[in-house]
Amino acid sequence: MSEGKAHITNYSTLAMVLGSLLVLTWATVSITSINLGPWSVTAALLIALLKATLVLLYFMHLKFDSKLLKISFTAVIVVFFLVILLTFFDYLFR
Amino acid sequence: METITNVHRDDEASKLGMWLFIFTEILLFGGLFIVYSIYRFNNAVAFHLAGEELNDTIGIINTVILLTSSMTVAMSLTAMQKGNIRLCLGMIAVTVLLGLVFLTNKYFEWGIKFEHGLYPGSAFLKELGHGDIMFFGLYFMMTGLHALHIIVGLTILVVVAVFIRKGRIRPDKYAFLENGGLYWHLVDLIWIFLFPLFYLIH
Numbered sequence: 001m002s003e004g005k006a007h008i009t010n011y012s013t014l015a016m017v018l019g020s021l022l023v024l025t026w027a028t029v030s031i032t033s034i035n036l037g038p039w040s041v042t043a044a045l046l047i048a049l050l051k052a053t054l055v056l057l058y059f060m061h062l063k064f065d066s067k068l069l070k071i072s073f074t075a076v077i078v079v080f081f082l083v084i085l086l087t088f089f090d091y092l093f094r
Numbered sequence: 095m096e097t098i099t100n101v102h103r104d105d106e107a108s109k110l111g112m113w114l115f116i117f118t119e120i121l122l123f124g125g126l127f128i129v130y131s132i133y134r135f136n137n138a139v140a141f142h143l144a145g146e147e148l149n150d151t152i153g154i155i156n157t158v159i160l161l162t163s164s165m166t167v168a169m170s171l172t173a174m175q176k177g178n179i180r181l182c183l184g185m186i187a188v189t190v191l192l193g194l195v196f197l198t199n200k201y202f203e204w205g206i207k208f209e210h211g212l213y214p215g216s217a218f219l220k221e222l223g224h225g226d227i228m229f230f231g232l233y234f235m236m237t238g239l240h241a242l243h244i245i246v247g248l249t250i251l252v253v254v255a256v257f258i259r260k261g262r263i264r265p266d267k268y269a270f271l272e273n274g275g276l277y278w279h280l281v282d283l284i285w286i287f288l289f290p291l292f293y294l295i296h
Contacts, residue, residue: 008175009168018165025157029150032294044290051286059168060279066106069113076117080124087128091135 007064017058024051105269112273116280119243123284126236130291133228140225145296147212148233152203153293156196157285163192164282167251167275177265179258186255189278193248200241204234233292240288243281250274 028047032040057063062073134141170185207230211218214234219227254274257263263271 006175009172011169011172014165014168014172018161021161022158025154025161028290028294029154032290032296041295044295048287048290052283055164055279055283055286059164059282060276065109069110072110072113072117076120080121083124084128084131087132091132 007061009058009061009064013058017054021051021054024054103267105272108269109273109276112276116276119280119284123236123239123287126232126239127287127291130232130236133225133232137225137228140223141229142296144222144226144229145292148293149203149206150293152199153289156199157289159192159196159199160282160285163189163196164279166192167278171268171272171275174258174263174265174268174271179265182271183255183258186251186258190248190251190255193244193251197241197244200237236288237292240281240284243284247274247278247281250277 024047028044031043031047034040036043056073062070166185167189170182170189173179173182173185207213212230213219214231219230251274254263254271257270
């Protein structure tokens, strides 16, 4: 950033995020290896969402970015989930 | 001659531009994920059986590789911001290396599938039925598009490294490194969803 006040993410923070991501990967592999039926899909998707949040907030720096970026990102995700919702309403109640 | 005292530069705006591009990528892959879930919903049994054909181990190895490379590229930005050019270049080199290992794994993974007669439009696949055709069609389409993004990301990172060596990216001017890094994180982000959907959920 041109003002020279850019937030710098520490090496240790980045290493800790990677550690958490690897633990979550291990968790998703072990959860899906036991047969939980439809719940394994839910569990895998929830863990994937958690991992994606970590990548977005720390690796992609969104946690420390401007409000404009945060709001735009949220808007895109909301639109995406609305599309999913509408598509599945169509398929479930056709 | 007048001297130029202030060259206008807006790193925040170029970052916003990069994010706008990332939004389009999220919606592109998001659309494919919706297609995947609808076909899975309609062909639950075939998707369940076809998913077991995929090699979990390669999937896990590639996940670890991509997550690690995402950290190293984030560290290269930290190194640049702290003025440590050598470490920055080193971290980019590690990232590129990890990306190449990912692609090599993908090459062998796809190669084995091709040997077993599993590729879009193959005679073997046509005998298996509609659900399997859909599953492998989506598998090759989505992991292929993702691999294409890896290749583009690696190219960008190599250009970034060259710019750093030439001094065009500096500790006081690193927007290109930051945006190139964002692209690499996006590739990681997409894989986080591809991996459980294709390799783990049976």
